[in-house]
Amino acid sequence: MKKLTISLFIISFTCLVIFNQCKISNGKVTVDVDAKPFEKLSEYHFFKGNLKDLIPNDKVLPYDLITTLFSDYAKKARFVWMPEGTSAKYNKTAALDFPVGTVLIKNFYYSNDFRDDAKGRKILETRLLVRRKDKWDALDYEWNDDQTEGTLNIVGDDKKVDWINAHGVQNHTNFLIPNKNQCKGCHSFNETLIPIGPKIRNMNRDVIYAEGKKNQLDKWREVGYLTGYNKADNKTNKLAQWDDPTTGTVEERAKAYLEVNCSNCHRKEGPANTSGLYLLLSEKNPESWGVMKSPVAAGRASGNSLYDVVPGKPEESILPYRMNSADPEIMMPELGRRLIHVEAVALIKQWIAEMK
Numbered sequence: 527m528k529k530l531t532i533s534l535f536i537i538s539f540t541c542l543v544i545f546n547q548c549k550i551s552n553g554k555v556t557v558d559v560d561a562k563p564f565e566k567l568s569e570y571h572f573f574k575g576n577l578k579d580l581i582p583n584d585k586v587l588p589y590d591l592i593t594t595l596f597s598d599y600a601k602k603a604r605f606v607w608m609p610e611g612t613s614a615k616y617n618k619t620a621a622l623d624f625p626v627g628t629v630l631i632k633n634f635y636y637s638n639d640f641r642d643d644a645k646g647r648k649i650l651e652t653r654l655l656v657r658r659k660d661k662w663d664a665l666d667y668e669w670n671d672d673q674t675e676g677t678l679n680i681v682g683d684d685k686k687v688d689w690i691n692a693h694g695v696q697n698h699t700n701f702l703i704p705n706k707n708q709c710k711g712c713h714s715f716n717e718t719l720i721p722i723g724p725k726i727r728n729m730n731r732d733v734i735y736a737e738g739k740k741n742q743l744d745k746w747r748e749v750g751y752l753t754g755y756n757k758a759d760n761k762t763n764k765l766a767q768w769d770d771p772t773t774g775t776v777e778e779r780a781k782a783y784l785e786v787n788c789s790n791c792h793r794k795e796g797p798a799n800t801s802g803l804y805l806l807l808s809e810k811n812p813e814s815w816g817v818m819k820s821p822v823a824a825g826r827a828s829g830n831s832l833y834d835v836v837p838g839k840p841e842e843s844i845l846p847y848r849m850n851s852a853d854p855e856i857m858m859p860e861l862g863r864r865l866i867h868v869e870a871v872a873l874i875k876q877w878i879a880e881m882k
Contacts, residue, residue: 553571553583554571554583554584555570555571555572555583555584555585555586555607556569556570556571557570557607557609557627557629557656559626559627559656559657559658559659560658560659563656563663563665563678564678565677565678566667566675566676566677566678567652567667567675567676567677568675568676570629571583572586572605572607572629572631573586576674577673577674577675577676578649578673578674580603580605580633580649582605585607585608585610585749586605586606586607586631587605587606587607587745587746587749587751588603588604588605588733588735589604589605589606589724589729589733589742589746590604590729590731590733590742591604591723591724591728591729591731591786592727592728592729592730592731592764592765592766592767592773592782593728593765593766593767593768593782593783593785593786594723594786595723595786595787595862596787596862596863596867596870597634597862597863598699598701598702598863598864598865599636599689599691599697599865599867600634600635600636600650600701601634601635601636601637601647602632602633602634602635603632603633603635604630604631604632604633604723605630605631605633606628606629606630606631606724606751607628607629607631608624608625608627608628608629608751609625609626609627609628611750612625612626612627612628613625613750613751613752613753614628614724614746614751614752614753615753615754616726616752616753616754616755616756617725617726618726618756618759618763619725619726619808620725621720621721621722621723621724621725622721622724622725622726622752624657624721625657626657626658626659627657628656628657629654629655629656629657630654630655630721630723630724631652631653631654632652632653632654632655633649633651633652634649634650634651634652634653634701635647635648635649635650636648636650636687636689636701637689638689638690639689639690640689640690640691640692641690641692641694648673648687649669649673649676650668650669650685650687650701650703651666651667651668651669651676651679651685651703652666652667652669652676653665653666653667654666654667655721661718661719662719662720662721663719664706664719665678665706666678666679666680666682666703666704666706667679668683668685668703679703680705680706681705681706682702682703682704682705683703684700684701684702684703685700685701685703686698686699686700686701687699687700687701699864699865700864702862702864704861704862722790723786725765726743726759726763727763727764727765727807728765728786729742729743730743730759730760730763730764730765731764733745741760743755743757743760744757765782765785765786765807766778766779766781766782767779767782768780768782768783768786768870768873769869769873776873776876776877776880777877777880779873779877780873780874780876780877781805781807781815781877782807783870783873783874784805784815784874785805785806785807787859787870788805788858788859789804789805789806791859792804792805793805793806800822801821801822802814802819802822803815803816803819803821803834815835816833816834816835816843816844816845817833817834817835817837817881818833818835818836818837819833819834819835820832820833820834821834821844824844825855826855826856827844827848827855827856827858828844828847829844829847829848829856831843831844831847835878835881836878837878837881837882838878838879838880838881838882839878839879840874840875840876840878840879843878845858845874845878846871846874846875846878849866849867849870849871849874850866850871851866852864852865852866
């Protein structure tokens, strides 16, 4: 009996100290919208096995977006979970209408070498958007260096990260983990916290699942996560992929990028509504996109230029000037980045240069 007790102790100690994953390898997804958030990411049981492998648990569905928000070149692994018997309601223009209990899960990571994901990655944070009974709640879990756990962080942090980019160049930055209040800076609709990514036009794409490739909207309907879905919209309601010329013209790709990265603030219901610069695809007035529009207030952020967009003259346009800066008093977007998105700046300049 004594030997058995010792053996059980050794097994338990090995699980906790050496592997530190036994507590997270099993269990049913646990979300209580009335309770305080868990201190540890593993307590939700969104993932099976080693937490860092991000293997989704039952009913935790991976999803992807066509054009994504730039976050200093960080990659993102997105998942969604909804309570049994509930589903999101189809919305042709805005983000989906999610039921109470929904959790949108976004993991931020850098591949060690962007040319070869097999060389490993470093997960920095996992952001959760939890649909409570009366509002959405933003929670951030910061990962430890051992990549075994994420801990609730409401004050924010800086994380040093190094990676080799797709061109074989070594890069490094201090990745910003936002504090709880900063989440509202982007996820704001009439001063109310909302999801901004999962819109039909930005989700209308094929994703590779275990059973093969399938349009993810069809997959959501199949698992019961989407009701009222009009499949006929698949042919017309689709955003261009900003960095893929086969998906749209330069203008279509530039506007797709600006909608995803800028319209969260630059729309009539957003924090930058007084600017008069509205960057949703639904805006048809050229002046709303900045064409020959004087800024309401820019100061030195104007770069001595007079208009947001001057057709044919990107060098005289404020929009690419601010995108091409890392100065906090000049740069746009002003939140969520510290680096310049070089490739996107080039696209916006090309769009303006080709403008008649």
